[in-house]
Amino acid sequence: MRWFINLHKLEKKTILLMLALLYVSILFSFGFIYWDIANDSQGEFFIFQNDVNMNTKVEAFRKSLNIPIYNKEFKDMVKYLISSNEYKRPIAKLEAPGSSFSANIFAFDKILGENWANYYYLLFQSQGITHISIEDLGEDKVSSKFNSNKLKICFYKINEEEKYKDFKSYKKSDKNKFEKVDSKYVWINNYTLLYNEIFRKEYFYYPLNFYFPKLIENSISFLDDSPLVLRAIINGNFKYPIWNFMYFSAVTMTTLGYGDILPNSMVVRILVMLETIFGVIIIGVFVSCLFWNKKSNDS
Known part of the structure; x- marks a missing residue:
């Protein structure tokens, strides 16, 4: 009982402060335990x-690729890829001489399609890219299944003083209006037919928002490690945020108990029960201390 006598001698403010610190300490301790269990159990x-x-998965995807996901449209596109079956596609990372990467990721079941085309369009749009230029490096059959051409796509931002208009193409003589940002190598299926259908030879700089999705839709190669990261995220290879x-x-x-996160194992349920009991006891003692009149008790 000595500890109780010593506690009785403490000032009311000191006791309340000790209870508050104990409450916060338990809250954070259990939070760390839950976080560790969640990551260990995927x-x-x-x-x-x-x-x-x-x-959580979208944020893990963003951090893995170090890309900005600012607008709702792009975020919804990433959500769609995560919830789709795109991660099941047969892909391979192959050496591609002359590429901007040591290796490119190729799809061997079909062309990338509309979903990946929209994803890459929104990705480059979020980086401020407005136009592209295309250099055909000739036929290059990575897979016997596809009649593909290797292209070098350069990405540009139009100068601020030049008013950007959707779907407006520019000639090569307008190069002073653009700033080159990046370049990628891609392999496009049936490129000759596609080029004759939508491109015009007198132009050099094509707007991102029309021509680029058309190209990528018919591509058999990805522009970055997005499909690999997508597969890893779906397989649970990511960390849950501690908060x-x-x-x-x-x-x-x-x-x-809002119910947006629920325990799904006996271990977590036991921890939840213990934390709830601690919380109720500490809050009860805290409230009783608020109305505790030390002078009347001492008399």
Whole structure:
């Protein structure tokens, strides 16, 4: 009982401060434990609402590729890729001499299609790219299944003083209006037919928002490691953000229980019960201390 006598001698403010610190310490401790369990179990020990889990995967995708995902349209496109079966496609990373990368990722089942075309269009658009130029490096059959041409695509930003208009193409003599940003090597299926159908020889700089998606839709090569990262994310190779579980710890300890994150294992359920009990006891003691009149008790 000596500890109780010593506690009784403490000032009311000191006791309240100690209880508050204990409460916060337990909250953060359990949050770290939940976070560690979630990452070790790849999230299987918890049940997440779809938006919570999806936002976590989108953020992991963004960080892995170090790309900006600012606007809602681009974010929705990434969500669609994650929720689709694109990660199941047979792909291979092959050495491609002369490429801007040591190796390119190729699809061997079909051309990339509209979804990947829209994804790459939105990706480059978010980086401020407005136009592209194309250099045909000739027929290059990476796979016997495709009659492909190797292209070098250069990406440009139009100068600020030049008013950008959608679908406006420029001639090579207008090069002073553009700033080159990047270049990529891609392999396009049936490029000759595609070129004759949509391109005009008198122009050199083509607007990103029409010609680029058409090209990538017929590509058999990806422009970066996005498909590999997508597959890794779907397979659970990512870290859950710690603040999700600090939030879960807070709503558990305060007995709010919103239900957007739920325990899905006996271990986590036991921890949740313990944290709830600690939370109720500490809050109860804290409230009783608020109304504790030390002078009347001492008399």
